[in-house]
Amino acid sequence: MSDNPVGTRDGFAIGARELLARAAAAELRAYKGLMVAVDDFFLPEEARLDEHSRAELAALLRSLVETVEGEIREHAVRLLTGRGESALVVALIEPGAPVLTRLWNSGLLRDGELMAELVARVGQEMLGAALPMSAPDDPERPSLINRFVQHPDRVVAASAMAVLIAESRRRTSPDTGQYQSELPAELHHKLxxxxxxxxxERVAEPNEALDQVLCDAAQRSLSAYDEGDRLEAAAMRFAAAIDAQPGELAGMFAEALGDRRIVLFIALLGHALGVPYALARDLVLDPASERLWLALRALEIGREGVAQIGYALSEADPRRDLEKFADTLDTIAAIAPAEARAALAPLKLDPDYRAALIALERGGAK
Structure with missing residues (x-):
């Protein structure tokens, strides 16, 4: 017989409550998992990310979070060490739940603007890597961007060199310590x-000293970040510097794609249309491509130029139907540039205004 039957019963009661709570949590977790599976099942095929895209998106997200985490942690540890806060230093550097896991579980990474940027960036990189290489007519002729590095106009030459530097930085591995998030400023700020x-949260008992140090480290990261260093921003400055004229655009588009520089192609398109880079990127990444064909005709790109671009993109993106494109090529080429410009006029409206119009449409009936 137990010497303390009351204590034993209490122990069993506590254990039972914990078990019931865990069972309830498991039921909720199973339900949420089922709803995710149902949502995924009913997604249209064209909206579903393929396994390669999912893997690339996960890798990009991990590298971004770990880069920012390392930067903030390193500076915070340095400040805490200088202040003799050894216990807080140990708490920050000892192994624990990864920041990525915490942000993932919190739902913060579901931020629409962040994920839209990352999905577009992954799509852009995959499209660029898959573009068919085209040998230049003159093997001795440097690539498009390298020719402009040697341009006598210093502004043009500097902007071309900035693109090459940004390309190199984009390819840098996070392990080198030179990696940057290259997010738009607002998204970098959030992250x-x-x-x-x-x-x-890694510190069991956070205090004012830790809060201040983490704020200082975050502010330092923000002040050191320059959105203008992003590859996309550098490419747009280059496009503005050369300011390609209508008769030059078709050749530059073809060269940019032939060099597998999809960012440069998008920047040239965006500058020529007078729209932001992100919007031009949307036109290029859309596998249906109707707006892209209108954009090319608005810029007076002829049948041959449209054919070159359509072929290159179809070869790089399995979602595009090359035969369907070939069947509609004559129809595309027959669109009058003035008619195409009129159809694309809404793209040049204020981005916030356009976003409001789209949000209103999503809201349903009037």
Whole structure:
């Protein structure tokens, strides 16, 4: 017989409550998992990310979070070490739940703008890598961007060199310590503060000193970040510097794609249309491509130029139907440039206004 039957019963009661709570949590977890599976099942095939895209997106997200985490943690540890806060230093550097896992579980990474940027960036990189290489007519002739590096106009030459530097930085592995998030400033700002907050949770008993240090480290990361260093921004400055004229555009488009520089192609298109890079990227990544064909005709790109671009993109993107494109090529070429410009006029409206119009349409009936 037990010497303390009351204590034993209490122990069993506590254990039972814990078990019931875990069972309830498991039921909710199973339900949520089922709903995710159902949503995935009913997704149209064209909207579903393929396995390669999912893997690339996961790798990009991991590298971004780990880069920002390492930057903030390193500076915070340095500040805490200088202040003799050894216990807080140990808490920050000892192994624990990864910041990425915490942000993932919190739902913060479901941010629509962040994921839209990352999905587009992954799509852009995959499309560029898959573009068919085209040998130049003159093997001795440098690539498009390298020719402009040697341009006598210093502004043009500097902008071309900036593109090459940004390309190199984009290819840098996160392990080198030179990697940057290369996110638009607003998204980088969000990621920095989310990461700082997640690092705070690693400390069992956070205090004012830790909060101040993490804020200082986050502010330092933000002040050192320059959105203008992004590859996309550098490419847009280059496109503005050369300001290709209508008769030059078709050749430059073909060269950019032949060099597998999809960012440069998008930047040239965006500058010529007078729209932001992100919008031009949307036109290029859309496998249906109707707006892209209109854009090319608005820029007075002829049948041959449209054919070259359509063929290159179809070869690089398995979602595009090359035979369907070939069947509609004559129809595309027959569109009058003025008619195409009129159809694309809404793209040049204020981005916030356009976003409001789209949001209103999503809202349903009037």
């Amino acid at each position: 920095v503060w989310w990461t700082a907050a997640a690092l705070r």
